[in-house]
Amino acid sequence: MNNRRTWLKQTGLAMVGVGIMPLENFAIPKSENIIEDKNDLTLIRLQSNENPYGPSTLAKNAMSKNLNISNRYNWEMLEELMEKIAVKHNLTAQNILLGAGSSEILNLVALYCSKKTGNLIIAETTFDYWTVTAENAGLKKIAIPLTADKKNDLAAMLKAIETDTKLVYICNPNNPTGTICSNKELLDFINEATKKTTVLVDEAYLDFTNQPSLSNLVKENKNLIIVKTFSKIYALAGSRIGYAMAHPDTIMELSQLQFSPNASISVVSAAGAIASLKDDKFVTDTIALNAAAREYTIEQLQKLNIPCIASHTNFVYFSLENYNKDFFNQLTENNILGTKIYEEQGKWSRITIGTLKEMKQFIKALE
Template sequence: MSNRRNWLKQVGLGVVGLGLGQIETFANPIPNYFVSNPNDTRILLRSNENPYGPSPLARTAMTESINISNRYGWTQTSELITLIAKKNNVAEKNILLGAGSTEILDLALQFTALKKGTFILAETTYDYWTSPAKTLGIKKITIPLTADKRLNLTAMLKAIDSDTKMIYICNPNNPTGTICERDELVSFIQEASKKVIVLVDEAYIDFTNQQSLSNLVIENKNLIVAKTFSKMYGLAGGRIGYAVANESTIYELSQLQSWPNGSVSVVSTAGALASLKDENFKKEVYSLNEKVKKYTIEQLEHLNITCIPSHSNFIYFSLSNYKKDFFEQLEKNNIVGTKIYEEQGKWSRITVGTMQEMEMFINALR
């Protein structure tokens, strides 16, 4: 409990350092009817979406791009790849675009399946993308989390055998929100990639202060880093993401696409370009997420609901001591959550929405 309190205190100090006035002026940056679907009044806290929507610059760029959507976006795609490469301190040849990072994960799975065998991932992690594995003829091997809900890198490394072709690491991990210490992760990758492909999913890295692993791909042919505009940048529906990998690996992945870099639309590309140029929006979303997350965890723990310290825009918590029917309480209050991820301890996850949404969430549980 003391570690959790120290963590909450550090988060609070970080938010204060950004200035409460700045946070308050951004608390409602855009009209609500742009943020939510007017035909869907539910509070959606299930998919780790950015509740503040795309940045104002991205909205303008996407709207304007509709007028040129009758043309293919070769020029815009090239510009985006250049900007992404610069952001990640790599070359354009190290980048491959996809329709969300899901397409990148799909390509990595297909690439791995060409060699047949098995791939390793945590027993509780983001695994929806692995559903085609059986059809592709590749077997999934799962490794339990540690007692504190972290990825067990040591056990993953020990699990590698002659059949292993890939290891998947989600960092920060979904749904637990835990993060691997960078030095430990780099050491793990250096060792594991001698034998297998290491696929690192950095969908939530922007909600942390940890440096991306993208610069390691220049020397490491067996490292693929998957990144997305869905979370921090609020473009989940825009479907745009990318891979960062060694030039030779990017080439092999691109051979699995009929049109390399061609699956993203002109509108999505315009939104991504503008998002990368809107650093202020990114800083404000980070600040708001930390503030609302801190509030939500404190309130959940007042309800005797144990939470795992989160390095993301969602919270993992145990319902073992909660006396009411959690999902019934959500349904009665028009709130959409997720599910039980681990039966032992009844662990579930909730997305960090706006402050108003999380106040309604907490009130629903009381």
């Protein structure tokens, strides 16, 4: 609710500003310009891997302008968004399916793969909240332990595929560990695994890396689905925009599970997404700001004898096994939202990388 109230306030202010200010062509995130709930200035949100620098001014201006046409359905704008996403990935609109965040897409894939009973294979630990849909639909979840360095164990996952395996899920980079599979390892895995079952690759955090998307593979491979989101690098988490990239035949089957294919994104959200795709400067600067704050955080955690996993994302995974204070109580007392213990062995937790100012407050809270 706080995020929703914040967004409403921001768009309201943007509506006032758009009448007296020219539309900015490019927006550069300011290092300390965190978007906050004005009723709760002291709360530091390091819980959900949100981007603290946005949405970009270009996106906000586009969203505020399009509030005036929210009385109309969104067909034309969604077609434009799909075309622009397709161009970005050298695909066609027939390779794209839109959803209200990548969560909707993940749910659709779960339903798609559970048409027949069987199982799905997933890492332990990874982003698995969506798998409840698959389990409720009848799929048995098989969790494959991570490697010692907290990476997806692709060899073990490949070996675990059975005749009734309907889906293998790979989050790359992985959430919550922040680790990444090498491009070659992942390509080799996909080439073998998709001969036997559907592979879903979640690229929610790939934009924070130099690794290319695997989207080009969906042109020919009907058993590969790539899912991406505007929530992270583009800072549109509250606007709920995600999409799948797959072979046109697979997209067609997935779309049949939506009441109205591609229609769950509002005019305002679509406008923000279209504008965001034009704002390369915002993306570049967000990556740089995130990297600087992440480097500082890891360095300071290690000084506190808190081991960290090298991260390729906007969050850090660390062990609290040697930390003598009550970590979560320290966060609460300092008005910081964190997450939880993901792995009891080693007491592994995750923290989102906020602004550098926020991360300094986070470290101070632990000292």
